[in-house]
Amino acid sequence: MKITMINGSPKAKNSASESLLSILKGYCNLAAPDLVLNKMVIEEENMAEIWKSDALVIAFPLYIDSVPSHLLRCLIQIEEYARLHGQERTSEETIKVYVVINNGFFQGKQNMPAIEVMQHWTKRCGFEFGQAVGVGGGGMINFIKNVPDGHGPKKNLTLALREMAGNILQKKSGETKVFELNYPAWAYKWQAEYGWRMAARKNGLKSKDLNKRA
Amino acid sequence: MRMEEKKKLIIQDGGQESEEWIQKHFMKQGEQTEIITETGKIQNCIGCFGCWVMTPGRCVLRDDYNRMGEKLGHADELIIISECIYGTYSPFVRNILDRCLPYIHPYFTKREKEIHHKARYQNRLKVSVYFYGECTPEEKETAVKTVRANVLNFNGILYHISFSESRDTILCAGEGMQ
Numbered sequence: 001m002k003i004t005m006i007n008g009s010p011k012a013k014n015s016a017s018e019s020l021l022s023i024l025k026g027y028c029n030l031a032a033p034d035l036v037l038n039k040m041v042i043e044e045e046n047m048a049e050i051w052k053s054d055a056l057v058i059a060f061p062l063y064i065d066s067v068p069s070h071l072l073r074c075l076i077q078i079e080e081y082a083r084l085h086g087q088e089r090t091s092e093e094t095i096k097v098y099v100v101i102n103n104g105f106f107q108g109k110q111n112m113p114a115i116e117v118m119q120h121w122t123k124r125c126g127f128e129f130g131q132a133v134g135v136g137g138g139g140m141i142n143f144i145k146n147v148p149d150g151h152g153p154k155k156n157l158t159l160a161l162r163e164m165a166g167n168i169l170q171k172k173s174g175e176t177k178v179f180e181l182n183y184p185a186w187a188y189k190w191q192a193e194y195g196w197r198m199a200a201r202k203n204g205l206k207s208k209d210l211n212k213r214a
Numbered sequence: 215m216r217m218e219e220k221k222k223l224i225i226q227d228g229g230q231e232s233e234e235w236i237q238k239h240f241m242k243q244g245e246q247t248e249i250i251t252e253t254g255k256i257q258n259c260i261g262c263f264g265c266w267v268m269t270p271g272r273c274v275l276r277d278d279y280n281r282m283g284e285k286l287g288h289a290d291e292l293i294i295i296s297e298c299i300y301g302t303y304s305p306f307v308r309n310i311l312d313r314c315l316p317y318i319h320p321y322f323t324k325r326e327k328e329i330h331h332k333a334r335y336q337n338r339l340k341v342s343v344y345f346y347g348e349c350t351p352e353e354k355e356t357a358v359k360t361v362r363a364n365v366l367n368f369n370g371i372l373y374h375i376s377f378s379e380s381r382d383t384i385l386c387a388g389e390g391m392q
């Protein structure tokens with residue numbers, strides 16, 4: 001079975017989406033590098049990889065309550081490809097789609113509209129929807145890499161991704177899971193805001209410059 | 215006292231050939247209107263947050279669309295005309311919305327029991343969305359949820375949302391659904 005992990009974050013490095021995929025890859029015992037979709041167009045050889053897959057695991061960040069625009073363009077390109085080549089695959093061989101979205105706000109349920117968009121896209125491509133996970137507090141995901149599985153802030157995340165990995169390996173479907181990291185909202189807010197002040201200072205700005213109106 | 219001129223911002227995906235039609239139907243006398251149209255090259259957001267921590271309020275990418283934050287900040291009304299695709303906007307309109315991140319402030323605040331970002335500007339945009347194109351009832355439902363979420367995110371006020379089969383029938387789609 002060919003499982004293709006797609007990173008749809010436009011960030012070149014250190015994306016939360018990449019971290020989430022690497023956890024999933026660990027659970028699925030997969031070593032293949034992620035297919036990175038950070039441009040508006042999918043190159044031919046990448047499209048061929050996608051088309052050969054039995055399962056696609058698509059991770060991306062929530063952008064203005066939806067799918068980042070470059071990724072939306074890629075999804076449309078995949079739908080067009082599927083429409084042209086659909087008859088090459090029987091219905092048993094259809095591609096199963098799994099989706100992992102993370103968002104910067106604390107609440108995972110804000111990912112719901114984007115999860116639904118992915119479900120509608122799956123249907124239009126003639127693919128089958130596997131499962132979606134939407135995790136809030138995305139800004140913290142890279143900082144808890146070394147927390148052991150199932151512990152502290154990783155409790156909900158480990159449960160959800162383990163279940164998803166099991167489903168992927170068996171090409172099964174599962175219920176949508178939207179949740180938060182196990183971490184207090186006030187602390188997340190405090191850390192995030194502190195982080196923005198530090199980032200501004202690194203760029204030679206003062207904290208109050210964050211309020212600038214360009 | 216002279217009333218200040220109302221400012222209207224229109225984001226639309228019909229290309230330059232639709233501008234005349236939009237001017238005819240969406241612009242009123244005594245209002246300042248700006249239309250955001252796909253003219254050629256638009257870059258996608260690269261997730262760098264430069265618009266928050268490098269040049270706060272302005273996108274760092276160099277193209278014609280890096281001042282969306284200010285444009286929204288100085289408008290009273292936002293009109294979006296977009297094809298509805300999979301229950302969201304068309305890629306160009308989505309692209310513009312991604313580039314609107316500088317409109318909001320990095321700090322968090324609570325709105326309707328959800329955590330959102332603080333507003334950078336004091337204005338409250340009156341938002342109308344005219345979707346067009348073939349879409350399923352489920353896709354429409356998702357599109358409505360998306361628009362509501364956006365309006366909350368931008369601290370705006372939802373004024374109108376409608377769906378029509380094609381661009382030509384947009385204006386028949388009724389006014390002011392909340």
Ligand SMILES: Cc1cc2nc3c(=O)[nH]c(=O)nc-3n(C[C@H](O)[C@H](O)[C@H](O)COP(=O)(O)O)c2cc1C
Binds near residue numbers: 015060061138263
């Ligand atoms: C243009 C833009 C729009 C965003 N819009 C939202 C949003 O609507 N809601 C939200 O919770 N987070 C939003 N975020 C935050 C990202 O979802 C968050 O930073 C995420 O962790 C990035 O994931 P990545 O590292 O995989 O790219 C936005 C970020 C950017 C750059």
